[in-house]
Amino acid sequence: MNQLKYVGMDVHKATTVIVILNALGHFQKQVIIKTKADSIREFIKSESGTLHVIFEEGTQSTWLYELIKPLVAEVAVCDVRKHKTGHKGNHADAIDAEQLANLLRLGSVKSVYKGDTQQRQLKELARAYENLVSDSTRASNRLKAIYRARGIDCDGQDIYKPSQRERWLGKLTEPAARFRAQGLLTELETIKKLRKEARVELIKQSKKHPDYKLLIKTPGFGPLRVAQLLAWVGTPHRFRTKRQFWPYCGLAVITHSTAQYKIVNERIEKQRKATATRGLNRNHCPTLKQVFKGAATRALSCEPFKAFYQERIEKGIRPEMARLSLARKLAATVLAIWQRQEVFDPTKVA
Numbered sequence: 001m002n003q004l005k006y007v008g009m010d011v012h013k014a015t016t017v018i019v020i021l022n023a024l025g026h027f028q029k030q031v032i033i034k035t036k037a038d039s040i041r042e043f044i045k046s047e048s049g050t051l052h053v054i055f056e057e058g059t060q061s062t063w064l065y066e067l068i069k070p071l072v073a074e075v076a077v078c079d080v081r082k083h084k085t086g087h088k089g090n091h092a093d094a095i096d097a098e099q100l101a102n103l104l105r106l107g108s109v110k111s112v113y114k115g116d117t118q119q120r121q122l123k124e125l126a127r128a129y130e131n132l133v134s135d136s137t138r139a140s141n142r143l144k145a146i147y148r149a150r151g152i153d154c155d156g157q158d159i160y161k162p163s164q165r166e167r168w169l170g171k172l173t174e175p176a177a178r179f180r181a182q183g184l185l186t187e188l189e190t191i192k193k194l195r196k197e198a199r200v201e202l203i204k205q206s207k208k209h210p211d212y213k214l215l216i217k218t219p220g221f222g223p224l225r226v227a228q229l230l231a232w233v234g235t236p237h238r239f240r241t242k243r244q245f246w247p248y249c250g251l252a253v254i255t256h257s258t259a260q261y262k263i264v265n266e267r268i269e270k271q272r273k274a275t276a277t278r279g280l281n282r283n284h285c286p287t288l289k290q291v292f293k294g295a296a297t298r299a300l301s302c303e304p305f306k307a308f309y310q311e312r313i314e315k316g317i318r319p320e321m322a323r324l325s326l327a328r329k330l331a332a333t334v335l336a337i338w339q340r341q342e343v344f345d346p347t348k349v350a
Contacts, residue, residue: 003049007072008101010093011035011055011064017093018043021101030094035060037067044071054104056080057112065114076104077112081283118209119234125202126231130287132195136188143184146177160188202227217344218334219302220295228291229334236338242328245335249292250284251328280324296327304349305329 004023009016013035020029033039044051051072055064061077069075078100103109114120140160147154152171158164165185172178206212206227215226239245246252262271299305305326312322329349337344 005047005049005051006101006105007047007051007053008097008099008104009053009055009064010097010100011058011060012093016040017097019094019097019101020047021098021105023105025102025105027098030097040064040067041071044068052076052104054078054100054109056100061112062114062120074104076109077114078103078109079112113234113238115234119231122202122205122209122227122231125198125205126228126287129195129198129202132191132198136191136195139184139188139191143181143188146181146184147171150177160185162189199224202231206230211338211341214341214343215334215338218295218330218337219305219344220297220299220330221334222298225291225295228287232285232288236335239335242332242335245331246328247281247283248285248288249331250280250282250286250289251292251324251331252281252284254279254281292327292331293323295330296323299326299330304346308349 005028006021006023008019008021010018016033016035018029018031018033019027020031022028031043033043044053052074053068053072054076055061055078057077057079065075065077115123143159144154147159147168150172154168159168169178169182169185172181203223206223209230212226212230215221215229216223221229233248236245239248243252260270261268263269296305300309300323308329309322309326312325313319317325333344333349336342
């Protein structure tokens with residue numbers, strides 16, 4: 001008989017605590033091993049039966065996923081934030097590992113999508129580019145803060161130009177402030193160079209993806225947005241419909257309702273009252289939200305999305321809400337053409 005085993009792993013930098021449960025949820029074994037490839041591989045191979053392994057999403061999860069996947073029947077990477085139960089009892093590595101194994105046994109795990117090798121490479125390049133964008137923004141804000149703290153007007157982009165460097169440094173009379181500003185300008189110059197190189201490499205690698213030529217034809221999407229879309233989504237078949245895609249992009253409207261039903265003449269009827277909204281969902285991929293909101297702004301000048309936007313403005317919808325509706329429309333359109341492998345057709349945009 002092929003014995004089912006559910007393996008929960010609580011992974012740390014030096015050690016990994018492993019708890020194994022059988023198909024009935026009974027404890028079988030607890031092991032502590034080094035968090036090294038050889039140790040983990042040796043342990044997995046030493047266990048008989050059909051293994052289903054689970055561990056939490058974290059810094060080492062991608063490496064661990066690639067290491068274990070070929071050796072077991074199933075690997076699940078758990079987003080622990082979606083499984084908080086508010087339990088106030090004891091907390092320990094073995095308890096956490098056992099709870100993970102039991103979640104997997106019960107089929108209650110919301111797994112994190114890891115994608116294939118190509119997507120993981122694109123995601124690393126996307127992270128490199130986005131980190132450099134954040135670093136350049138942070139350095140720019142710090143530089144301008146030095147001048148604003150001394151009442152010096154520094155609006156515009158002249159302060160960042162190498163040809164204007166000496167003039168702007170001359171406005172700072174304090175040697176320490178001048179030294180700090182000079183360091184930030186040098187940092188910005190280096191980051192911008194690295195940022196340009198990261199952008200070029202990201203777009204270069206994304207063009208090798210078979211779906212790049214399909215997505216680039218969508219209005220509002222340039223090479224960078226398509227590259228970020230490919231990196232963070234991977235495959236459109238992760239999402240059954242746009243209703244599952246919108247929350248991932250941060251475009252899902254959170255609704256709240258209560259006491260939906262009432263009894264009328266001994267019959268249960270649904271009450272006719274408006275559902276209260278609570279804004280957009282917060283648990284999302286920030287990059288994709290920026291991608292679709294930026295694409296919506298750019299698509300305002302393109303048909304049929306220009307007409308879609310104007311129609312909502314004429315109905316009295318505020319411009320920011322109309323742009324949000326357009327972003328949701330673009331997300332639904334991209335998902336549809338990507339899933340069906342169809343070229344964008346403006347006549348099909350309802």
